[in-house]
Amino acid sequence: MSLTVAITDSSTATVRAALTGTKRDVRGYIFAGALLFCLLASLFVLTVLMWDVVASAIPVFDKRSTGFLTSELASSPDKAGVSQGIWGSLMIAGFVVVLAFPTGIFAGVYLEEYAKSNRLTRLIELNIRNLAGVPSVVYGILGLVVFVKGLSWLTGGRSVIAAGITLAILVLPIIIITTAESVRAVPSGLREAGFGVGATQWEVTRDHVLPYAAPGILTGTMLAVARALGEAAPLLLIGAITGRLASLPGQGLVDRLQGKFTAMPIVIYGWANEVNKPGKITGLTFEDLNAAAIVVLLAMVLLLNGAAILLRNRFEKRRQS
Secondary structure (H helix, E strand, C coil): CHHHHHHHHHHHHHHHHHHHCCCCCHHHHHHHHHHHHHHHHHHHHHHHHHHHHHHHHHHHHHHHCCHHHHCCCCCCCCCCCCHHHHHHHHHHHHHHHHHHHHHHHHHHHHHHHHCCCCHHHHHHHHHHHHHHCCCHHHHHHHHHHHHHHHCHHHHCCCCHHHHHHHHHHHHHHHHHHHHHHHHHCCCHHHHHHHHHCCCCHHHHHHHHHHHHHHHHHHHHHHHHHHHHHHCCHHHHHHCCCCCCCCCCCCCCHHHHHHCCCCCHHHHHHHHHCCCCCCCCCCCCCHHHHHHHHHHHHHHHHHHHHHHHHHHHHHHHHHHHC
């Protein structure tokens, strides 16, 4: 194996030398250096930002411990917590998973495997790509008009249901595009081998195409959920609560889904506008709580990405075996 690699590297070097001659590729070195500099500068800025946020969040977790995660929104930084924001974000993510995942994956597979390549199909694909670039505030206006006002009898108005459906529509074009690209990357030889042994279109798609494309599909869908978790503009238009959210005792699941809500991005937005007056007991300010809330949201996103990586690796091992 090592001999084969050595021969390949030697052949590559020989071909490169024959094409470029003996002169040094100065422009190539400059370009590679510029790329490396941009990478290091981006990592430096990201590290500084993360260090600042985590350093501000540590006192909150030190003084409040798990109480910060289990407490509800309040007007005092000594009592305020993110439990309602976590619940709202998880419910919204649940709607995205239930509504956008199957719809987007099925649509992407249909466009690549079943739809004929004609003018109508190309027009649909162009519109999907354009929808993926529409600002999120436009989807917020759509949710306000359609789901908050038009379908208030179903969603309950300014509720988690309206927010979840709106964000599911927001990330749907992204899921369709990533699914279609993953399916398009499947080698045509896999399909030809399946058809060669008499398999139907459905059997080829189920047993060959989807398992091979699964890692890319999973990565794209989890990135879509991560974007949905971080969106604030559509939720503000739909009517997420930025201040104190009263929790009524005895509420069922349906009542909570159709009632007033908040989410982690809205909690962060609301605390960023609060007066930084230290609490009488802990001495914490809403600025400190805001940093801790950012860390909680980042942890949620990282957990989703970690789950996607584990599932992707599992499918890749199954594909290679």
